[in-house]
Every structure is written in structure tokens, then in C-alpha cells.
Amino acid sequence: MKHLTLTVATIALSVGAAQAGSHVDRTGWPESFTVGTASQGGTYFAYGSGWANLVAEELGISGGGEVTGGPMQNMALVHTGDAQFGMTTMGPAAESLAGTNPIAPGLPMSNACAMFPMYQTPFSVTALASSGITSIADIPDGARIGFGPAGSTSDTYFPRMMETLGVNFERRNGGWSDLGGQLQDGLLDVIAFAAGVPVPAVSQLEVQTDVNIIEFTEEEQATIMEAFPVSQFDIAAETYTTLEAPARSVSMWNFAIANCDLPESFVEAVVDVVMSDNARMVNIHKAARSTTPDNWDKNGVLMWHPGAAKWFKENAGADIPDSMIHGM
Known part of the structure; x- marks a missing residue:
């Protein structure tokens, strides 16, 4: 009897939802x-x-x-x-x-x-742990950095941010999955991500190898916030298995x-x-x-x-x- 009552109630709700949807004016809908x-x-x-x-x-x-x-x-x-x-x-x-x-x-x-x-969208930097890069200051002169697809938020703003922080680099573009593969294969030194977290490509890298998720220093964060339309943001520690504490970042809505x-x-x-x-x-x-x-x-x-x-x-x-x- 309880099962029958539940079934009838479910049907009633479904019919009600359908009737409510039918009252919406769909004129001109694609x-x-x-x-x-x-x-x-x-x-x-x-x-x-x-x-x-x-x-x-x-x-x-x-x-x-x-x-x-x-x-x-x-x-x-x-x-x-x-x-x-x-x-x-x-x-x-x-x-x-x-x-x-x-x-x-x-x-x-x-x-x-x-x-x-x-x-x-937090801006974050990822490198292989084997690279020894643990900070922005560690990024070597002329480093090959993947900034995402051409014209993306990351490609539009992250190169300017890196230049503002005094980093000299060789710019690379591509899809995030492709750039993640290039980082793992040693074809890139760093990937500069501007994407909602967790970034699928970073999560995948964590499964396959050891990575460093590099945060900005307080001074670097302040410098970027003054120069670009971004706000303060912390990447929560539970976002990635690699993080043991929140990572200082900046973000854009x-x-x-x-x-x-x-x-x-x-x-x-x-x-x-x-x-x-x-x-x-x-x-x-x-x-x-x-x-x-x-x-x-x-x-x-x-x-x-x-x-x-x-x-x-x-x-x-x-x-x-x-x-x-x-x-x-």
C-alpha cells in the first residue's frame, strides 16, 4: 500500500511538472x-x-x-x-x-x-616535482610555459602577469589535455592555468606523476592585483591531493x-x-x-x-x- 501511494504521488508530481512546463510560452524558441x-x-x-x-x-x-x-x-x-x-x-x-x-x-x-x-577562475602554476620548480622565482630564464588555447583567459592575462613578475619565457599554446601531456613528456617546463578548480588536466597529472602546484607570494599576489582585474583567492587544500595547505592565488569571475x-x-x-x-x-x-x-x-x-x-x-x-x- 505504501509503495502504491508513493508511486501515485510520483506520477502526480510528474504530471504537475509537465503541465507547468506546458504553460511556458515557447514562441521563437530554437x-x-x-x-x-x-x-x-x-x-x-x-x-x-x-x-x-x-x-x-x-x-x-x-x-x-x-x-x-x-x-x-x-x-x-x-x-x-x-x-x-x-x-x-x-x-x-x-x-x-x-x-x-x-x-x-x-x-x-x-x-x-x-x-x-x-x-x-583562479590563476595557478603547475610544474613537475622533478623540475625542482617550487616558486615563481624558481622558473628558469627562457622557460617553456604553456598558457592554454590562444585567446583564452589564461593566454590573454597570464603571459602579462608573468612579465609583470619578471619571468622571461617561451610562450606555448594548446588545449589543456595536450599541454598536460607535453609537461609530463618534458616538452614544457611549466603550465600556467586559468581555469576553475579542480582543473581536470591537473587532477589527471596528479594520478600519473608527482607535481608541484605553485602559489604566489603575498608580494606577487599584491602586484598582480594592482595591475590586473583580479581579486584575492585561495585554492583550498582539498582541491588537489598534492596540496597540504591552501595555495595563494588570484581569480577572475x-x-x-x-x-x-x-x-x-x-x-x-x-x-x-x-x-x-x-x-x-x-x-x-x-x-x-x-x-x-x-x-x-x-x-x-x-x-x-x-x-x-x-x-x-x-x-x-x-x-x-x-x-x-x-x-x-
Whole structure:
């Protein structure tokens, strides 16, 4: 009898959810969607593909993540509508709005709108333990450093940070998985990661060999924070098996973005799927612990999509002024 009651209740809930979904105005919704992520082996790809699949399943629309060059390219793809959604960091977003995105210099990419807060991207350095590199000061002159895919947040900012700290290096680019393999094979001396933690490529390296995760000194951290749009951040000790204590770092906020011309009801529905159940997002990637409604205020750069703004106003008490909402 208890089993029968539970079954009936479950059916009732399912029918109720279906009926609620049928009341949503789907006028103009696309038949499918893509989410611009980054290279395989990085956090963007794992996180972005995960929420794309979740949204596709919940809303009954075909969709998924797409491998891209990262935040700069995602801004371009979403601005032009070649991708409905994407992911970016605040630095590349600001540069894209100003028309200094290297993909299309002189073009202000103003048709990419903020959708929801994702997480902070820490900047961290990894080397093989066998290299003897345990600090930024230990990095040898002319070191071969992998900075991630060309045009990514890491490639855009980390070389400048290294130069600011007085490091002379040979610049290398590639996907995170590929760079991790090159580090292990001795083809690189260091990898400079800008990605949500734990970075899949670093976790994989830890399984295969001994690595050093190098933190900034207090002085180095202060120097970088003064010169770049980043904030103080500590990589928690439990993030990697290699760490025995929190590692001093800096970070930059990431936001999901949507083409500003997408229907309001569609974007609102997507935001609801992602933001209404944080446990599901954390199951996709641990970095999603910060994918919570209260972090809506971390966007001070992009115009909000009307559908996203509506969700945060109604569900998070967000005080988003009309001047920051696209089309208002």
C-alpha cells in the first residue's frame, strides 16, 4: 500500500511538472542550441557540456557543449549568434565590449548578454616535482610555459602577469589535455592555468606523476592585483591531493552568456534549470559551488539578458537597474 501511494504521488508530481512546463510560452524558441566552452581537459568544457546536457534534458531541446578557443571566441560566437550560449570571464568580456577582442578588432561585441554567474577562475602554476620548480622565482630564464588555447583567459592575462613578475619565457599554446601531456613528456617546463578548480588536466597529472602546484607570494599576489582585474583567492587544500595547505592565488569571475536576441522566456527557463538546484550543478563540476543566485552581483560589465534579469529579480531579489538590462 505504501509503495502504491508513493508511486501515485510520483506520477502526480510528474504530471504537475509537465503541465507547468506546458504553460511556458515557447514562441521563437530554437529547435537546438550550442554552448561555447573551451578546450577538452579544461573546466569550461566539463562545466559547459554538463549544464548544456542538463538544460537539453529538462527542456526537451537538443543541445550540447562545443569545443572553442575559450572566452574571447565565445564572446564572438554568441555576439554573432553562431552559438546561442557561451561562457566568458569578466576581463575578456570587457575587452570584447570595448572592441579590443583580437578575434575581431574594432568590433564592439554588445550582443552578448549576461545570463548567470558561474564561478571564479583562479590563476595557478603547475610544474613537475622533478623540475625542482617550487616558486615563481624558481622558473628558469627562457622557460617553456604553456598558457592554454590562444585567446583564452589564461593566454590573454597570464603571459602579462608573468612579465609583470619578471619571468622571461617561451610562450606555448594548446588545449589543456595536450599541454598536460607535453609537461609530463618534458616538452614544457611549466603550465600556467586559468581555469576553475579542480582543473581536470591537473587532477589527471596528479594520478600519473608527482607535481608541484605553485602559489604566489603575498608580494606577487599584491602586484598582480594592482595591475590586473583580479581579486584575492585561495585554492583550498582539498582541491588537489598534492596540496597540504591552501595555495595563494588570484581569480577572475566567469559568467554564462546568451545571445541578446534569444526569446526572454527561453533564457529565463534555461536560467531556472541551472540556478534552481545547485546540487545538480555541483555534481557536474565542483566549481559550481559558486553557481548560486546571490552571486548575480558579480557582473559589472555585461548588459543582462531580459529573461535572466527577470529570473534573478523574482527569485534572488536582484536589484538590477533597467540601464543594465538589454533593450530597456
